[in-house]
Amino acid sequence: MRNGDKLSPIEAAHQFIKEHFPNCQGALLAGSVVRGEATETSDLDIVIFDNKISSSYRESVIAYSWPIEVFVHNLTSYKQYFKTDYERARPSMPMMVSEGIILKDNGMIDSIKKEAMEILSMGPEEWSEQTIKIKRYFITDVLDDFIGCSNRAEEIFIANTLSELLSEFVLRTNRQWIGTSKWVFRTLKKYDEEFANNFVKAFDIYYKTGNKNEVIQLVDYVLQPYGGRLFDGFSLGKG
Secondary structure (H helix, E strand, C coil): CCHHHCCCHHHHHHHHHHHHCCCCCEEEEECHHHHCCCCCCCCEEEEEECCCCCCCEEEEEEECCEEEEEEEECCCCHHHHHHHHHHHCCCHHHHHHHHCEEEEECCCHHHHHHHHHHHHHHCCCCCCHHHHHHHHHHHHHHHHHHHHCCCHHHHHHHHHHHHHHHHHHHHHHCCCCCCCCHHHHHHHHHHCHHHHHHHHHHHHHHHHHCCCHHHHHHHHHHHHHHCCCCCCCCCCCCC
16 A cells, blocks of 8 residues: 555544454554654554453554554453552553543443543542652662763763663652553643653753762752652661
8 A cells, every 4th residue: 555545543543343344342542643743753542341251462563554552452451451450540541541632432431431531530549758768778779879870882871771760760669550651751741741741851960960969969959858868767678
């Protein structure tokens, strides 16, 4: 098929369902094409609900000139994914279901969407004081490595770890969902756009110039309301 003949996302998704899952009870098209954020490399995320499937699975295919990610569930297995996503505070499956465009529905999609939206609106479980204390310690430990390191190659990887730990800390202490890759920035921006931009600015300055000051100040700003850096007196697992 020539590029000019490429089916639209909706057309391709409907054709895929018709050809590969004609007897499914429900199907949704989700992902970047639904949110209006598609790029030249975007794929189609299709969620299938089929009561003949014994267990959930994920599959990647290319069809109709589209890369397609298929997430296949029976009418109960998706609940375990909802539960797991809630526990890890990364609501991938609830997000896909809540935002998904209905491709096929035998009368059960609305209830599943309602479940997904209830999870999303509830937010992740609140961190305990002990968890916050542990996270403060590990952020402090990585920050000390970052400050003391003089090897540029090692610094870059330490900075990457620090940004992941810090973004998680900010979001989880404020009962916000977290993400990975591009979703780190998106979740930060959804929580507080000004803070997200300052976060990016601090690390961007470091990556471009090697100046660590903005990153160090950012970490201290984030930790300050919770007692600041933590090393002296920290104990884990002591009887």
